[in-house]
Amino acid sequence: MILPGHTLGMLGGGQLGRMFTVAARTLGYHVVVLDPDSGSPAGRMADDHLHAAYGDAWALDEMIARCDAVSTEFENIPADTLRALARHLPVRPGAAALEQAQNRIREKGMIRRAGLETAPFQVVERPEQAHTAFAAVGAPAILKRAAMGYDGKGQVPVDSPQACAEAFEALGRVPCVLERRVDLEREISVVLARGSDGRCLCYPVAENIHRGGILHMSIVPARVPQATAQAACEAATTLAGALDYCGVMAVEFFITASGALLVNEMAPRPHNSGHYTLDACVTSQFEQQVRALCGLPFGDVRLLTPVVMVNLLGDLWAHGDPDWGRLLSHPAAKLHLYGKEQARPGRKMGHFCVLDPDLAAAVEAAEELFNRLAA
Known part of the structure; x- marks a missing residue:
């Protein structure tokens, strides 16, 4: 096990890397972020930010010298970078898993070879x-x-x-x-953690609503039959096993009008639809990512309360900063802003969660709060 006090590396400086960094530092680890953006959100939160390209030889030497293990925040890190680091220290997830997710042709072939259905x-x-x-x-x-x-x-x-x-x-x-394009009844996703020993834990299934191809809202627990949720968790676990995966990953599914469960795609990292875990689960997906990377026992994935997560895109900043007072006036709303300097249409700037024992009330409140911000 790699215990607190050691140094962890993060390849990628966006919001997922930022939330990993916060979780790691809360647990007592040091964090070094490698990202070419000098203003990266994760770099601002880390002990140190290596402002360099992912294949930069000097930066990789620094990561090898200073870090005890390395993880990633998105799948398009060059596989050669991961392999170079893996010759010297644990890299979780590894290059082989990321390579599958970097190309839809490889990914869909791998999903079918695992015995799972796609569109x-x-x-x-x-x-x-x-x-x-x-x-x-x-x-x-x-x-x-x-x-x-x-x-x-x-x-x-x-x-x-x-x-x-x-x-x-x-x-x-x-x-x-x-x-x-299948006749959709709804979309769901499973975030899971898998250890190097093959142990796998699934978070509660999220129901996802997209706008313009971008996730708008995640509703947890998903409003699907328990048998469907269980089948999705089993399929995600099968996929993680086929990859011999180590870390946190997400699998997105289509549920067709006829009730078929189809794998849409996988993400070898924490996922937007898992942000609800920050506020509504015993252990967040980002703490779990730290635990998987360091070989620690996994934390409890139990859902403490129904929750709705809503993305905040740069469109809301079109006329200046949104009026956060409209959101924070709700006592069960939790705001997370990512520290990005420039807002652009479609850019993920933050999210908020609404917690309520009554799921329908949480959905209603989340929609109302978002509409207030957008007004």
């Missing part, structure tokens, strides 16, 4: 494949870049072979996945 899809890597892929998948469909797409970016809805071909051109002729 129908076809690979499109050349222009001539667009028409045949569309014929196989059918309408409605969505063409997604295989790499570097998130929060609705790098995705184009298509409803004909010609539209598919045009979308492939618009996305720059990069490898893509054409995916059938």
Whole structure:
């Protein structure tokens, strides 16, 4: 075990790295963040911020010399960086797991090899494949870049072979996945922690509502049958085992109108839909990330109260800072701001949670508070 007083490294300086850093420092660890952004939110909270590229040789030497273990806050860290660090110290999760999540083609293939279901899809890597892929998948469909797409970016809805071909051109002729748009009943996600010994714990399932391809609200516990929630946890655990994963990860699911449970995608890190754990669980997903990294026993994942989490995007700052008094006047609202210097439309600037023993009341209050901020 790596105990408090040692130094942990974090690759990535965004809000997920920031919340990891807060959890680690609360537990008594030192934290070194590597991120090329000199104003990174995590870098401001860490003991030290290495302002350098993720492949910078000097920065990697510093991480090796100063850190006892390293984790990541997003999946697009170069795999070679992780492998270079792993030759000298524990890196959790490892390069192999991140490589699967960095490319939708690899990811979907891995999910199916694990015996889990996805929405129908076809690979499109050349222009001539667009028409045949569309014929196989059918309408409605969505063409997604295989790499570097998130929060609705790098995705184009298509409803004909010609539209598919045009979308492939618009996305720059990069490898893509054409995916059938299923008839959705709702979307859910599972955040779990898995140790190097294979022990796995799942947090309560979250029900997710998106706007414009970006998560807007997570409702916990998800309003789904217990059997569905259990099946999702079992599927997420299966996926983590197939990856021989160590750390915190999230798996997103579609529930179709017919009741089928389909894996949408995985995230090899803490997840936006798990932010509710900061306020409503015995152990947050970020403390759990520290525990997994350091080989400590996992904390209790029990939900203490129903909760609703709402994202705060940069759109709310269009006319200046939102009136936080409208939110903080609610005694059970918990505000988390990420310390980002510049607000932009679609940029995640913070979130808030509303806690209430009555889930329906929590949903109603969260919607009302968000509307107040947006007014």
